[in-house]
Amino acid sequence: MNHTPGPWHIGEGKGEQIIYTEAGWAVASATVFHGKHGAQEMKANARLIAAAPDMLAALALLVDGDGKPDECRRAMDAARAALAKARGE
Numbered sequence: 001m002n003h004t005p006g007p008w009h010i011g012e013g014k015g016e017q018i019i020y021t022e023a024g025w026a027v028a029s030a031t032v033f034h035g036k037h038g039a040q041e042m043k044a045n046a047r048l049i050a051a052a053p054d055m056l057a058a059l060a061l062l063v064d065g066d067g068k069p070d071e072c073r074r075a076m077d078a079a080r081a082a083l084a085k086a087r088g089e
Helices: 038-050 052-064 069-087
Strands: 008-013 016-021 026-029
Touching (some): 008 038, 016 038, 038 052, 052 069
Antiparallel strands (some): 016 026
8 A cells, every 4th residue: 555645735723733635635643742842843743744755755766766867866856855845944
């Protein structure tokens, strides 16, 4: 079984950080239950979850690529974009 296709994005609903598909289907919730860092941690977790399909695609480019310079550049560009998404940049 495959995961829900990306890209995913964050939306807020009922005070929780919900991760949605492009079509608007919810795929995950980044609720933090321990309350140590509250909303900041919840948002950071939601960004990380939302970036998961992008990170998977970047890793696949890197691992499955043929090692040619163009493929390596594409993999690095995809990895940088996924990291920026996860970091909220």
